[in-house]
Amino acid sequence: MSDVPADEAGARLTVDLGALKRNYQALAAMTAGAECAAVVKADAYGIGIEAAGPALAAAGARTFFVAHLSEARRLRAVLPSAAIYVLNGLFGEALATYADHQLRPVLGSRDDIERFSAFCSQTARRWPAAIHVDTGMNRLGLDLAEAALLAEPGPHALAFEPALLMSHFACADEPGHPLTARQVDRFAQVRGLFPGVPGSLANSAGCTMSAARHDLARPGVALYGARYRADRAPLEPVVRLDAPLVQVREVRAGDTVGYGATWSASRPSRIGIVSVGYADGYLRSAGTTNHQAGAYARVNGVTCRLAGRVSMDLIAIDVTDAGQAAPGDTVTLIGDGIGVDDVAEAAGTIGYEVLTSLGRRYNRRYTGG
Known part of the structure; x- marks a missing residue:
């Protein structure tokens, strides 16, 4: 624990x-x-x-x-x-x-x-x-x-x-x-x-x-629970990563989000922020830019794409289509159909690296033991 x-x-x-x-x-x-x-x-x-x-x-x-x-x-x-x-x-x-x-x-x-x-x-x-x-x-x-x-x-x-x-x-x-x-x-x-x-x-x-x-x-x-052969589905997922939204902000069409201004909003958008980053093992390369589709998260049951680069301690997510997403709402970064291999693919790596990178700043909860 x-x-x-x-x-x-x-x-x-x-x-x-x-x-x-x-x-x-x-x-x-x-x-x-x-x-x-x-x-x-x-x-x-x-x-x-x-x-x-x-x-x-x-x-x-x-x-x-x-x-x-x-x-x-x-x-x-x-x-x-x-x-x-x-x-x-x-x-x-x-x-x-x-x-x-x-x-x-x-x-x-x-x-x-x-x-x-x-x-x-x-x-x-x-x-x-x-x-x-x-x-x-x-x-x-x-x-x-x-x-x-x-x-x-x-x-x-x-x-x-x-x-x-x-x-x-x-x-x-x-x-x-x-x-x-x-x-x-x-x-x-x-x-x-x-x-x-x-x-x-x-x-x-x-x-x-x-x-x-x-x-x-x-x-x-x-x-x-990670993929072990290219032609085989993984066994049961073992890890799940959830984080609360700490802020939701409005951005205008054309506004950029994150370091390097690599992602810009194509429409008026709502951006949710979670207190997770590459210091927690969520890989920097999993972010979304204007030229590269990144990882997904689930907010209020809606699949949402990351917006911009993953920072050391924060991730931005485009929650425009996730209803009235508000601070305190739960964001699922791994789980609910988003596997470690999905995050790995977005980051250009393998599920092994995602699993073994998971940081020590999380509250860890063990179930089924």
Whole structure:
């Protein structure tokens, strides 16, 4: 829950934990035959890791993925028995933290593997970890030759317990992309080098592909109600953003609104102002100019277009057609059919960025938990 009281916040962010749980259960059904994990990195895609983790566990999730060690410690505080993997490798000299909190690093370089193996030898225990192999993303992960060398017996024998072998798709959200099929084939080859080690390849989009499911699927953005494949509708929306109008003003035809005077009224208009801006994660590029249609909002049940650029702390909306819109009336910026992907499209980005940008100045309300 946010520390910002409702009467002091510029807007309310409502997080539907019931929808989050139903989305997890839908994805678990989609990946029947494999365990379904949950990715809760980036503060559970902006909705709050301390709220999302227990909700997903209540829905059946037993395995979780975060990006940073700090996120793993926060998650462990609310999920004492879950398996928690840290995707971005080993952090500094904090090796003992993984052992102290029963956390599993995802090892994606020879240096990571050597350091963690040395730690296991020093502590005389084969701590569990995941091995990350790159199959085409060219970001983190061992290359195929390094993976083959690691799999050989002898001086390269693993000092840690290989609890998972994983890779990451680059283009699974684009149906038919040729790289996806190549990654599926490469991962199948690598799995043959590590018999008996569970495999994980499927992200949100990969959950729809039987060849990608292996033993553990790890959906992320689909859990939170954003589009996860270009040809699939999102699951249930999880977030809603509402703000009261703080002012309504009359402008004449030809008057401009906002920084840069990039939008001008084509008729006598009424402009409503809400106390939300790009400092709150509502992206500046979602604004409307005379040359670019921006995002929509709903006012009194009427769809209204933004007017001008999004400012740091304020957004202007053309409420001319929204009846007698007045200060105090509720404006819905996300919700009532306006999804995070709609805002993202208007801003020229993806739903991931909208979700993970949602700010801390909102009054946060959790429902369905």
